Amino acid sequence: MPALAIIPARGGSKGLPRKNVLPFCGLPLIAWTIKAAQEAKTVGRVVVSTDDAEIAEVSLQYDAEVIWRPKEISGDEAPSEAALLHALSSLGVSEGTLAFLQCTAPLMLPEDIDGTVAALAQADTAFTAVPWHRFIWKKTAAGGEPVAHSKTSRPLRQQREPLFLEVGAVYALDIAGFLTHRHRFFGRVAIHLIDPERSLEIDDHTDFLLAETLMRRQLNRRRAALLPRAPQALVMDFDGVLTDNRVGVDEDGKETVVCHRGDGWAISRLREAGLSLLALTNELNGSVKKRCEKLKIECLATSGPKLPVLKDWLRRRDIDPGAMIYIGNDDPDIPCMQYAACAVAPSDAAEGARRIAQIVLETKGGHGCIRELAELLLPGTV
Numbered sequence: 001m002p003a004l005a006i007i008p009a010r011g012g013s014k015g016l017p018r019k020n021v022l023p024f025c026g027l028p029l030i031a032w033t034i035k036a037a038q039e040a041k042t043v044g045r046v047v048v049s050t051d052d053a054e055i056a057e058v059s060l061q062y063d064a065e066v067i068w069r070p071k072e073i074s075g076d077e078a079p080s081e082a083a084l085l086h087a088l089s090s091l092g093v094s095e096g097t098l099a100f101l102q103c104t105a106p107l108m109l110p111e112d113i114d115g116t117v118a119a120l121a122q123a124d125t126a127f128t129a130v131p132w133h134r135f136i137w138k139k140t141a142a143g144g145e146p147v148a149h150s151k152t153s154r155p156l157r158q159q160r161e162p163l164f165l166e167v168g169a170v171y172a173l174d175i176a177g178f179l180t181h182r183h184r185f186f187g188r189v190a191i192h193l194i195d196p197e198r199s200l201e202i203d204d205h206t207d208f209l210l211a212e213t214l215m216r217r218q219l220n221r222r223r224a225a226l227l228p229r230a231p232q233a234l235v236m237d238f239d240g241v242l243t244d245n246r247v248g249v250d251e252d253g254k255e256t257v258v259c260h261r262g263d264g265w266a267i268s269r270l271r272e273a274g275l276s277l278l279a280l281t282n283e284l285n286g287s288v289k290k291r292c293e294k295l296k297i298e299c300l301a302t303s304g305p306k307l308p309v310l311k312d313w314l315r316r317r318d319i320d321p322g323a324m325i326y327i328g329n330d331d332p333d334i335p336c337m338q339y340a341a342c343a344v345a346p347s348d349a350a351e352g353a354r355r356i357a358q359i360v361l362e363t364k365g366g367h368g369c370i371r372e373l374a375e376l377l378l379p380g381t382v
Contacts, residue, residue: 002045002097003042003043003096003098003099003117004043004045004047004096004099005043005045005047005098005100006047006048006049006099007048007064007101008050008080008100009030009048009049009055009059010050010051010069011054011074015204016202019104019202020052020055020103021055021058024106024212024215029202032103033102033106034059035062036101036108038063038064039110040117041110042097042099042113042114042118043113043117047066047067047091048064048065049086049087050066050068050069051074067086067090069083069087080102080184085178085182088175094176095175097117097175098172098174099170100173101171102169104168104201104202104203105167105170105201105202107169107198107200108169108194108198109198113170115192115194116128116172118192122188123189124173124187124188125171125184125189127170127172127185127190127191127192128193130167130193131163131165132163132165133157133160136148164193165199167199168201174187198214198218223359223376224377224379227325227376228322228324231325231341231377232323233275233323234275234277234324235277235278235279235313235326235340236278236327236328237279237327237330238279238281238288238299239257240328240329240348240349240365241365241369241370242259242260243257246258246366247285255285257285257288259291260366262368262370262371263369265371266368266375267370269374271297273377273381276317277297278297278298278299279297280313280336281300282301282306282332284303288301300313307339310326324340324341325343325373327345327369327370327373328344328345328353329345329346329348329349331352331353333353337357338356343357344358345357345359346365346369347362
């Protein structure tokens with residue numbers, strides 16, 4: 001039976017106000033936990049328990065179910081177990097597996113959830129943890145005092161008994177046992193180890209900034225893995241990719257566009273790396289040609305479908321479509337995106353283009369999205 005995932009998410013947060021819905025690497029913070037639960041192989045249902053209208057709205061937007069939590073179990077001192085018990089009662093669930101997830105640990109991956117749930121095969125409860133090798137001290141009236149170690153003995157890491165730090169990302173519980181004991185730890189307890197890079201929990205602004213940095217690294221690794229191993233060409237739309245999709249018109253009817261210098265820098269690095277570069281556009285404006293000439297990239301304009309023009313260009317250049325990346329922002333780009341080895345879209349692309357793209361960038365069109373893509377293709381050189 002698939003696990004039931006419950007994500008408790010209160011509206012109140014003293015350490016970082018409105019924490020659960022703050023923008024985090026392009027999505028509301030809670031959305032990352034919802035998405036991880038939805039992608040986990042062992043989870044069949046994702047429920048958010050909340051007392052907050054905005055959290056409920058965001059959760060529904062990302063296709064989670066919502067349970068409204070009573071005020072009396074939504075305060076700072078209310079334990080998470082109270083929210084879990086209330087949600088189970090509201091759903092009428094009394095058996096199976098519960099995956100208790102916390103949205104303050106957004107770096108968790110679906111496999112962290114699956115691994116913790118799988119650990120229940122030999123236990124009644126399980127939780128995520130990382131190896132712990134540090135020395136703990138406490139303050140006393142007499143000064144600093146060690147906790148669980150001696151002041152006079154400083155054994156090396158490999159000489160110490162292994163310890164593990166609990167990570168509040170994933171807890172897996174047998175529901176029947178939880179309803180009896182009413183606490184997340186009972187019976188046999190299993191520890192599921194995760195990568196320390198995914199162990200950060202967000203309690204304050206500093207945690208938030210650190211987690212964003214780690215998440216961007218994680219996202220970049222995932223995105224880079226989707227790119228062709230030996231790319232030969234990058235083909236890009238012009239309007240909405242090299243520009244912000246707006247056009248200026250002077251009193252004589254002359255059109256102008258605004259481009260991002262960071263894209264120009266990135267394009268020169270990509271050209272130096274040996275990639276063939278093409279701007280493929282339906283826009284016949286002279287400003288397109290002039291900009292491409294300055295960037296030293298080939299430009300092809302067509303008033304009809306783009307795909308036949310793209311195929312002909314690849315054939316003439318003897319470029320394998322399986323080594324071609326296409327970045328587009330609107331419906332006319334979709335056939336080309338589907339034909340490419342990897343389809344990319346700026347963050348503000350039309351819904352159809354974003355849906356078809358393997359990689360959706362964080363940057364908008366005309367705001368340096370080619371530079372962001374180049375950083376994935378040529379890490380550390382752009």
